[in-house]
Amino acid sequence: MKNSNTSSRANGDRGTLTPTDWEQAALELIADKGVSSLGVEPLARRLDITKGSFYWHFPGRNELLVAALERWENQDRQHLKVSLGADMPPAQRLAQFVWRTSQQTLTHRIYLALCAAPEDPRIGPVLKRVTARRIQHLAAAVEELGLEPAAARQRANLLYSSYVGYLQLQAQELVPNPGAPEFEQYVGHVIQSLIEV
Amino acid sequence: MKNSNTSSRANGDRGTLTPTDWEQAALELIADKGVSSLGVEPLARRLDITKGSFYWHFPGRNELLVAALERWENQDRQHLKVSLGADMPPAQRLAQFVWRTSQQTLTHRIYLALCAAPEDPRIGPVLKRVTARRIQHLAAAVEELGLEPAAARQRANLLYSSYVGYLQLQAQELVPNPGAPEFEQYVGHVIQSLIEV
DNA sequence: CAGCTTCCATACGGCAGAGTATGGGGTTAC
């Protein structure tokens, strides 16, 4: 039982680091530079510390990755609850999901980074579970809208595909960013095309 | 003028290599392992040759990447002509575009790999041009369908987003592969939802 | 204060890949 105090520093203070700090920093590095750029020494430099610290908390680089991924999966599960599990009419829940696409939050960027390495045996299963879980929630909401289960599943796939694709286009800066009026128009277009049957 | 003979071997014969061979092999390696895995020595091993050959044809690794990207962009431009530039009614052209999503051809996998590194100054501009060109063609076809320019552009964005997202889900093996009957049903669903207004 | 634990710094060995230098086999030109 290494440590469980509530450190979670952003590297501003000089308290001792916890495994959680390393995992969170790893996730941020993944979001920035991609999974393949997750290295011990670069991460240590980012935290302004030496790798002597790292190898005290973790056996090696692989263990850090799987721990970070597990952490990310749990975070995403929480996000799902508050976005699609809310006590709202289904159309509103779906609209909220579409809106959340814009929040260029860390989770989205990590998802994109993980999408780039679906073959990795450490990443693939996690990514698959997260994606399936999201689509499952979408399909349930769509079904509440009155569609047949099969049609609802197809619609959920299409909705989710457009979500992922939008993330990509957003990364390429080829699509209006949230805040701009064109973005709201586009969101309205999506809702009208795919939700308001 | 190094060489321009029509070699383009798949490394089966033992003729001398051309820059084109290296570029094509680089593209295949990118499609397999991602851009960050594009290295001189791994590529040389893949071609069953030493890097002494490489550094005769190319100044370095960067030049190989930009040459390969330029080559890929030209290939994609050709693909666009035959798919969306054909002499067909617009609905049929769009349907053909949706169908082409399935052909897990090399170009699609390369596109996915490049999507993972949109920040790279060597990749970003190429990726942006290719994406913008594709969406432009899509929007033109949609506009021929009778939509207003603004609405056509939004519809084209949505169509293309769903295309990219489908590629991602396909890479995660979370979506019916082409050939399966469910795939045709899904394609029908997409066409009905986004094309047949 | 002595001793132990916790957390990190420093120094080292090892490996993989980039780029360079140089030589050598094969073909072509004359």
Add this chain to the structure above:
DNA sequence: GTAACCCCATACTCTGCCGTATGGAAGCTG
């Protein structure tokens, strides 16, 4: 035949990173 050129093999240095070994500072414990 020989001289020149094209293409590639080999051997080297250099850099970045992984993982390990070891020492040391800070805090708690008795």
